[in-house]
Amino acid sequence: MPINVYAIATPFVIALALGEFVYCVARRNGYYSFQDSIASMGTAVINQCVNVAVALLVLPLFNALERFSVAKWDATSPLALLGLFLGVDFLFYWFHRFGHRTNIGWAAHSPHHSTEELNYAVALRASVTQRLFSFLFYWPLVVVGFPSEAVLAMVAFHLVLQFIPHTRVIPKLPRWIESWLNTPSHHRVHHARNDLYIDKNYAGFLIIWDRMFGTFQEETEECSYGVTTPPNTWDPTFINFQYWAKLVGDAIHTRSWWDRLRLWVMPTGWRPADLPARTEAGWKQAGAEVKFQSVELPGIRGYLVFQMLTSLPFMLLVSHHASPLSGWRKLVLSALFWAMATAWAGMLESKRWSLGLEIARVLGMGGLVTLWLVQAGAPQAWSALTAGWLAVTLVWLRVSRTTNRGAAPLSQEAAS
Structure with a gap:
């Protein structure tokens, strides 16, 4: 089994999240919502369990692919490790873009964006179905000669690094850093639902991929976080599978077999022409942002x-x-x-x-x-x-x- 980077990194992640939380409470900046944070942490625990299961499922597939590799790279070499990291970062950009631009990709990825806050608790709210898609995007690295276990470990390390930009506490950094690194400012844009910011800044570590492929947007106006049709619940089952349910429903109700097949890979939001338009509550009322809140059980x-x-x-x-x-x-x-x-x-x-x-x-x-x-x-x-x-x-x-x-x-x- 590959090195479990998630388990090793857990103390670092917890310390960083706790430090941000204490700072935000002391500053009273309102960056943490109790209800949203509890829902995110509950989902985070589930997701950590899924990470291990998916890695165990994908490892045999990657091991089988090693027989077709065109070269053999020494995973202990600093130069090879740098190449592997850059390869993971490049493929992550396309995986992330796929997750926003296709129906099936958004079904897997949207739970991460379902929260209407941005902080380190939010960073842990990941989809339970996304991880399988993520790992399956990295098979070319095995074919070009990187060992399976090294690929899975680097993917996990790369994912841990992406925890850091999920914050509103860190302001814009000097321009020379913002020009190449996926900073908190760039990632705030990615999590925002402002019209200007939709489907921007897919980078994991290097923002240069967005600059190269035309998906970069600088943070120029205040961000409103979340999806344009919020789930308005804390239930993890609904949050993780609501968009899957919509796609399955469309596939069942359309009369076109061709639409049933292509529905999954069509652009996000696309529906068969013979289905009525979907009406859903948006994130604004009378032009103003409204965040979901619920009535809790007393003293809980x-x-x-x-x-x-x-x-x-x-x-x-x-x-x-x-x-x-x-x-x-x-x-x-x-x-x-x-x-x-x-x-x-x-x-x-x-x-x-x-x-x-x-x-x-x-x-x-x-x-x-x-x-x-x-x-x-x-x-x-x-x-x-x-x-x-x-x-x-x-x-x-x-x-x-x-x-x-x-x-x-x-x-x-x-x-x-």
């Missing part, structure tokens, strides 16, 4: 922060190469993470079912992980900490459930 914020922090060690049981868990156990734990993010979204939207789902998720995760750690012969302190987390969480949920029973009745829409 402290619990969600506690769970967000304590979910990270559980995530490492799936993503870290030294995890004592077997493959099928990691799969089960990943499914529980999905239930976790769904329950969190429900709590943020005052869904009555969310506490029941969270209790089931906590019992499943705490009980199974404790059992698995004991069976794996892990240090007793690990299983003791897991059991302690389970006890604290269940007491907290019991109090929350009692509190919410006594709260004012929710509207029918919120209680659904």
Whole structure:
């Protein structure tokens, strides 16, 4: 298995995100929304699990392609590593452009843009279907002679570097830096939904690709972040699969077989001519930006922060190469993470079912992980900490459930 760059980089990513958060709170600049950040972190945990699974699926394919390579490059050579990095950065530009310019690409990529904020929590909100598309774009690097494991490791390293520009804290840098590097200013443009900024700045590390291929736009006006038809929910399933559902629906309802086939690779937003125009809520009301907010279950914020922090060690049981868990156990734990993010979204939207789902998720995760750690012969302190987390969480949920029973009745829409 290739080096798990994601697991190695996790402490750096967490430290950077925490540092930005503390700075923004101290400055009271409003760059962090509690609800958006919790939804992003829930999705981030799911995505880390997906990264490992996809890498394991793609590695055998890349290994098979090595037989057809036209050369053999020494992955330990500084010059070869530089060439590999530039190759990954170049192919990422085209993958990213594909993700914005085609229906199927946007279905895979749009969840990353669904948030209406821009900060380091947003950087972690990635699509669970995008990663497979991403890895499949890098096969030419194997054919030209780079080892499979080196390619996958460099792709992961490149992805970690892209975390850095997702911020509003860093202003424009000196022009000589802005001329070649994908700076935070350039990436703010990419995440903006202003008419001037749509489909611009696809670069990963070097902005020169956008300058070369006509997709560069300088930041000249204040950015409004998100997609033009926001999902208006925190639910990870809806966010990740809403556009896929639209494409499947169009493929089913059109009478043209040709349109069913080409729908997927047509420009983003294209629909068969025999289907009616789609009417969806935009991001403006009376010409002004309106961001989605929801009514939370009373007193739930402290619990969600506690769970967000304590979910990270559980995530490492799936993503870290030294995890004592077997493959099928990691799969089960990943499914529980999905239930976790769904329950969190429900709590943020005052869904009555969310506490029941969270209790089931906590019992499943705490009980199974404790059992698995004991069976794996892990240090007793690990299983003791897991059991302690389970006890604290269940007491907290019991109090929350009692509190919410006594709260004012929710509207029918919120209680659904």
